[in-house]
């Protein structure tokens with residue numbers, strides 16, 4: 001399996017966990033190691049907990065997950081699923097809206113990689 005595909009699976013696993021946390025449900029079997037180190041595109045960002053402890057660290061001071069269209073910010077303590085805190089500009093998101101969000105994020109990151117591959121000669 002290619003690195004890009006592994007990263008997409010990490011994104012999907014993280015987002016399933018985030019969506020379940022939105023409804024206060026717990027899904028076992030998804031560990032914090034399944035979260036990508038750091039992914040960032042126009043509409044979303046996702047990263048593991050940063051253990052650096054530095055006051056001015058940009059990772060420590062940004063949400064673990066951010067989705068621009070809903071203004072959704074998700075924070076967790078050390079491990080995805082632990083002490084989670086969620087806030088959003090949009091109240092009471094429906095499951096279909098969260099599913100759209102997951103789809104949107106994966107499509108966006110895949111399209112970004114595709115454009116990058118084209119720019120660099122199309123090799124995968």
Ligand SMILES: [Zn+2]
Nearest residue numbers: 050052057060
């Ligand atoms: Zn940090």
